[in-house]
Amino acid sequence: MPVRIVQINFKFNVPRSDFEQAEFPLAPEFAAIAGLRWKIWIVNEAKSEAGGIMLFDDQAAANAFLAGPLAAKVTGHPALSDFSVKQFDVQESVTAMTRGPI
Numbered sequence: 730m731p732v733r734i735v736q737i738n739f740k741f742n743v744p745r746s747d748f749e750q751a752e753f754p755l756a757p758e759f760a761a762i763a764g765l766r767w768k769i770w771i772v773n774e775a776k777s778e779a780g781g782i783m784l785f786d787d788q789a790a791a792n793a794f795l796a797g798p799l800a801a802k803v804t805g806h807p808a809l810s811d812f813s814v815k816q817f818d819v820q821e822s823v824t825a826m827t828r829g830p831i
Contacts, residue, residue: 735785737813739812745774758799759783762799764787765783
């Protein structure tokens with residue numbers, strides 16, 4: 730079964746410093762997710778957009794995260810809106826050629 734990427738993007742409606750203070754305590758919760766290999770946290774302050782790119786062991790681990798309490802906590806936060814959640818299979822052979830961290 731191929732590894733799975735989950736990409737989540739959203740808008741935030743607070744200053745970046747407040748946003749970062751709120752997300753920092755979530756990092757250990759994300760690190761504890763079963764089947765999550767890594768997460769890259771992304772932000773575009775000029776557009777008040779943020780999100781993450783996550784690599785999961787497989788589709789089942791990605792689905793479990795998306796249906797779980799941490800995803801609900803994030804998507805239910807009042808300072809966040811306009812969520813986009815996308816899933817992708819990883820093309821492992823060409824990703825390895827370009828040193829992708831899989």
